[in-house]
Amino acid sequence: MAYDKFNILTSTAVPLPIENVDTDQIIPARFLKATERKGFGDNLFRDWRYNQDNTLKEDFVLNQEKYTGKILVGGKNFGSGSSREHAAWAIYDYGFRCVVSSFFADIFRNNCLNIGVLPVQVSAEFLQKIFDAVEADPETALEVNLPEQKITLLATGESESFDINSYKKNNMLNGFDDIDYLLNIKKDIETFASNTPL
């Protein structure tokens, strides 16, 4: 199923300078009961966003009006824990198109790439620069340039390059998904399947 194409994204960012943000925080298990991929954004970071009586936790970043944008910036080891793709769906559904961190958990990174949310891994130093810049001025914008694999703090022009393999990059640029690719090599798969021992 095709998803949004990603080329160059220029946006303000929402800073979440917490390490080891796990997918249970991104979307708690009790909100995984839908059978369609929509509406998960309402419960993104549910227990950090809301008190138990459903009132807002004013100090949480998503509840601070000054922070907006399509880029979520998280601390080291973002997305650890459960494989729930619902975490990536919730981030997408809320309106984010890119997550920046100095380190991503494996499955979360794959899930993002599979739905068209770009995970951008930067150095710890550059991550700190982004946090400092956004916290000093929430209006400051970042440019995420996928064709050039470069992320830039527009206010200062400081930038860093990021990695993505060329296959996934091409998918993201064009909104292609893996199943389209695999269905094109279906014959090879069937031949392989007929020779497997198990």
Place this chain on the structure above:
Amino acid sequence: MSAKKTLFDKVWDSHVVHKIQDGPDVLFIDRHMVHEVTSPVAFLGLKNRNIPVMHPEKTFATADHNTPTINQHLPVKDPLSANQLKMLEENANEYGISYWGLGHEKNGIVHVVGPEYGITQPGATIVCGDSHTSTHGAFGAIAFGIGTSEVEMVLATQCIMQPKPKKMRININGSLSKGVTPKDVALFIISQLTTSGATGYFVEYAGEIFRNMSMEGRMTVCNLSIEMGARGGMIAPDEKTFEYVKGREFTPKGADWDKAMAYWETLYTDEGAEFDKELTFDGSKIEPMITYGTNPGMGMGISNDIPKASEIQGGASSYQKSLKYMDFNEGESMMGKPIDFVFLGSCTNGRIEDFRAFASIVKGRKKADNVTAWLVPGSHKVEAAIKEEGILDILTEAGFELREPGCSACLAMNDDKVPAGKLAVSTSNRNFEGRQGPGSRTILASPLVAAAAAVTGKVTDPRELMVELV
């Protein structure tokens, strides 16, 4: 002579259908398991594309995450859970997939029933939309959790696309001390590596400690591989593995068995094969473990004090946030802290050996009055063994009740939720904030530590309650 290969290389390389330049490998999947939570959107995707399941005989469905653990014969009360369960059944029927739903004799937690019925086999590639799929690596399989887009991918094409991970070997030799279980070994490793220390790697566990472990113990260790960020973990199959697998419903029989054995016996790391990273620990130094924070890497020997923020690597503010959530203080001991809940179960510790261990401590003692205990077998097969072996009598005598199989309080998705502020000692796999219920606080531990807490009502070193072996 061909290049020296690791166990992981042998299994991975023999499943690569196609290699993409500067991209992932197309990996053929031998066994796919699905449950009700991560599959509905994948089946919806197939419908939208109007394509069938390519190999329905290689996919198996069971209901576990949402299911209640009492009164399973009654309709499921929560309408959203009931709907997900109904969708799984309908999808399985529509696409011709084996379905072991609520009430089915083979129902249970996906990672418990897979091995029980021989779906899990050495040298196989196994995936499921659940991160604890790493469990099946105990048999020398490459097994790992995937997202829902990948579930759809496997249903549609029996393949997934993955870059080949790096390889790590963790060697532990020596022998385990009294009261130290496979769960402690795993929590020890994670405490050494942190929750991200193995990210990007596939781990092989090697050494005497793992050779001497039962299959159940190996499953517990491999299960927790994901908690240090690893894609998965595996242990080379041996006589113990083959003995376990033999004669189960879905394992090869007759000439097919001989053929399978010929392959399985090649599954070991060649002498001199190279790993990207190799770590070695002394097994005799491992203590019974507990966690004190909000990720599984925040663990320590039960008799230690909680480390100070200044002593740990990484962000002090995240560390302090974690201790604040737990309502614990830097530098204090955990021993004697009053607890409210005990949970024995999950894909980590919901097998027969775990119930035997728990029973060995509670035998002749009584459940503490301040403790609510949820004892949840991983499957009906485990439940039956608990009854047959007389373990149920020991538990009942000590004031415990046995619930029906399911994921239960591991993830607060069904009715079994730990209330806000309450402290639970759990044999499950994650102590994240709110994991067992909004505001709940979790200490991860072995079945022995859980049992010691259940009968004393506080954090207790199980070695104090163990009968001295002469």
